[in-house]
Amino acid sequence: MKGLKAKMIYFVTFISILCMAVLLSISYKISYASLHEEFKGKSIETTKKYSEEFDKWLGIESTNLMEISKNINHFKIYDYDKLQQYLAFQLKEKKSTSSDIYALFPNNRMVSGADWIPDKSLNFRERPWYKEAIKTKQVFFSNPYFDPAFKKIVGTISYPIMDNGNLICVLAADIHFDSITNEVQKAKVSEESYGFLLDGQNNIIVHLNKDYNPDGKTTKNLSQIAEGKLKTLSDNIKNNGEGFEKYVDYDDESKFFTFNKLSAVDWTFVIAEPTHVLKDKLRDLLKGFLIALIISIVISISSVYCLVSKLLKPVRELTDYTKYVSEGNLDKNIIIKAKDEMGELGSKFNDMLNSLKNIVSNINTVYSDVINSSHDLNSKASSLGDISKEISQAMEQISFDAVSLSENMSKQHKSVLDFNEKIDMMSLGMDMLKKSSNDKGAIIQANIQNLNQLGNVNKKMDLHFQTIYNVIESFNESVTAINGMTSEIVGISEQTNLLALNASIEAARAGEYGKGFAVVANEVKNLASESAKTADMISSSIEKLLKEAAKFDAIKQESLQIESFRKEISGEVLNSFSLIQENLKDDMSKIGELLVQIKDIDSSKENIKTIIENVNEISQQSASATEEITASIQSHTIIIDEMIEDISYLDNKVEELSDSVKRFKL
Numbered sequence: 001m002k003g004l005k006a007k008m009i010y011f012v013t014f015i016s017i018l019c020m021a022v023l024l025s026i027s028y029k030i031s032y033a034s035l036h037e038e039f040k041g042k043s044i045e046t047t048k049k050y051s052e053e054f055d056k057w058l059g060i061e062s063t064n065l066m067e068i069s070k071n072i073n074h075f076k077i078y079d080y081d082k083l084q085q086y087l088a089f090q091l092k093e094k095k096s097t098s099s100d101i102y103a104l105f106p107n108n109r110m111v112s113g114a115d116w117i118p119d120k121s122l123n124f125r126e127r128p129w130y131k132e133a134i135k136t137k138q139v140f141f142s143n144p145y146f147d148p149a150f151k152k153i154v155g156t157i158s159y160p161i162m163d164n165g166n167l168i169c170v171l172a173a174d175i176h177f178d179s180i181t182n183e184v185q186k187a188k189v190s191e192e193s194y195g196f197l198l199d200g201q202n203n204i205i206v207h208l209n210k211d212y213n214p215d216g217k218t219t220k221n222l223s224q225i226a227e228g229k230l231k232t233l234s235d236n237i238k239n240n241g242e243g244f245e246k247y248v249d250y251d252d253e254s255k256f257f258t259f260n261k262l263s264a265v266d267w268t269f270v271i272a273e274p275t276h277v278l279k280d281k282l283r284d285l286l287k288g289f290l291i292a293l294i295i296s297i298v299i300s301i302s303s304v305y306c307l308v309s310k311l312l313k314p315v316r317e318l319t320d321y322t323k324y325v326s327e328g329n330l331d332k333n334i335i336i337k338a339k340d341e342m343g344e345l346g347s348k349f350n351d352m353l354n355s356l357k358n359i360v361s362n363i364n365t366v367y368s369d370v371i372n373s374s375h376d377l378n379s380k381a382s383s384l385g386d387i388s389k390e391i392s393q394a395m396e397q398i399s400f401d402a403v404s405l406s407e408n409m410s411k412q413h414k415s416v417l418d419f420n421e422k423i424d425m426m427s428l429g430m431d432m433l434k435k436s437s438n439d440k441g442a443i444i445q446a447n448i449q450n451l452n453q454l455g456n457v458n459k460k461m462d463l464h465f466q467t468i469y470n471v472i473e474s475f476n477e478s479v480t481a482i483n484g485m486t487s488e489i490v491g492i493s494e495q496t497n498l499l500a501l502n503a504s505i506e507a508a509r510a511g512e513y514g515k516g517f518a519v520v521a522n523e524v525k526n527l528a529s530e531s532a533k534t535a536d537m538i539s540s541s542i543e544k545l546l547k548e549a550a551k552f553d554a555i556k557q558e559s560l561q562i563e564s565f566r567k568e569i570s571g572e573v574l575n576s577f578s579l580i581q582e583n584l585k586d587d588m589s590k591i592g593e594l595l596v597q598i599k600d601i602d603s604s605k606e607n608i609k610t611i612i613e614n615v616n617e618i619s620q621q622s623a624s625a626t627e628e629i630t631a632s633i634q635s636h637t638i639i640i641d642e643m644i645e646d647i648s649y650l651d652n653k654v655e656e657l658s659d660s661v662k663r664f665k666l
Contacts, residue, residue, distance in 0.1 A: 087113030
């Protein structure tokens with residue numbers, strides 16, 4: 001019992017662990033996907049938020065430059081001195097964000113708000129901020145650079161000033177990127193994340209690693225840093241506006257890179273976050289799952305232990321009582337108070353015990369009857385012994401007479417042999433006739449089978465004819481449908497003609513009163529649409545008719561095959577009856593031969609008659625002995641009848657015992 005309890009506990013524990021492990025795996029995968037999506041969404045949302053702030057800041061700078069440009073254009077401040085004074089005034093207002101505001105004229109003359117006079121050998125008209133502003137006729141942001149004079153990241157923003165389609169100058173400002181630099185350095189999704197900013201060529205503008213920031217001499221490209229580990233990321237940034245990807249960073253740590261392009265300028269803001277941040281969250285979640293698993297297993301084992309103990313208590317009682325019954329004790333019933341399957345098992349066990357008691361009682365009764373019948377059979381067997389002695393004496397007399405009969409039979413042996421030979425020949429002929437009759441029977445049986453197959457063929461033909469009738473009915477329905485649709489088309493055509501007539505009448509009243517014609521034309525259009533629908537319905541009916549016609553062809557082919565098979569069977573039946581005719585001719589010939597043999601037997605009849613007379617004489621001598629034997633046999637018969645009755649009685653008792661035992665399976 002301990003083994004059963006342990007097995008049940010082990011099994012339920014194993015199932016619980018297995019189910020919880022499967023649940024844990026599924027939950028972990030779902031949680032990983034959910035956390036990953038949450039992590040990804042948060043990173044993308046943060047990146048977009050900072051990108052929008054950068055766009056907003058750049059938009060403000062663009063607006064400021066365009067306002068200055070509008071004022072210059074509106075007040076026609078094209079004089080170099082006046083323009084310098086105006087730009088100096090604006091620079092003073094925006095000194096916190098700009099290092100200089102200047103205008104470059106087509107003659108390469110530069111007017112600076114900071115009163116900076118460049119070297120005349122410098123051709124600023126080849127600078128990207130000048131050329132791109134003229135080309136796009138919009139605000140243009142050049143790639144930022146490190147200004148050694150201010151020791152800051154500076155970028156040039158430019159905008160063309162046009163007058164009646166003619167270029168006056170290109171207004172530009174060198175703005176400080178302190179605000180953007182500070183925001184990029186503050187941008188984080190988690191404590192271990194950092195942000196960096198790229199220009200249109202993926203050159204680094206701001207980065208956590210100061211070695212990658214511009215130094216006034218060179219700029220670092222994202223695809224070239226960290227031994228090219230981020231080249232794939234650089235390529236994807238060029239091809240996509242936003243993304244969330246996983247790479248190994250410059251510090252050899254795996255990180256998620258979330259990037260988003262700014263809308264105001266072709267720059268990209270990127271946030272890098274270590275992948276272990278996500279793994280740490282998953283690890284904490286996994287710990288919770290494991291704790292839940294352990295608690296569930298403990299609860300399952302405790303519950304199973306209590307349940308198994310309760311379930312096995314009736315089993316223990318039943319086992320103890322079974323041991324008691326196995327010792328031959330049938331005087332008690334087991335009492336199980338449970339109302340579940342175990343209680344039902346105890347009840348069935350008591351029923352089995354009661355049946356066993358009845359069987360044992362029945363066996364004892366049958367045993368007593370068998371003993372009594374056995375004594376009666378012994379006494380009757382003694383009587384049969386005495387009668388057997390009398391029969392033996394009578395048999396000695398019959399034996400003596402049989403010797404005389406044998407001597408007489410020897411004399412007639414030759415005649416009997418001849419008679420036997422004729423009988424054998426006749427028997428052989430009859431055997432041949434029997435064999436021939438059997439052959440006829442087999443042939444007739446084969447013909448019956450063929451006729452049965454013909455019956456099956458006729459049934460198939462009936463089914464095919466029924467299918468043909470159904471197809472014909474379907475054809476009739478389709479034709480009826482076509483007739484109905486044709487009537488609809490005729491009706492529609494008549495209405496169309498009437499409407500056309502009305503349209504003609506209305507057309508005669510054309511002019512500004514031609515609105516009625518439009519209504520009629522619309523009705524004609526609707527009727528035409530109904531005609532098209534009806535035509536489609538006719539097309540569908542025609543397709544249905546074609547499909548039904550295809551069924552006709554298939555049924556025709558199968559009917560031809562069935563007809564061929566029927567002809568083949570008919571040929572076999574005809575051949576079989578031909579064989580029967582030939583066998584009948586052979587039988588007639590054999591019957592003639594048997595008639596001749598029967599005539600020979602008739603000629604030997606006298607000899608056999610003489611033999612029978614001699615045998616009759618000897619039989620008369622044996623009659624008296626036979627009468628004595630008959631009397632003894634009658635006495636034996638009476639005793640045997642009584643024995644048969646006793647045996648029949650015993651057989652009935654044994655049958656009762658057998659019926660009682662049949663319910664048990666060994």
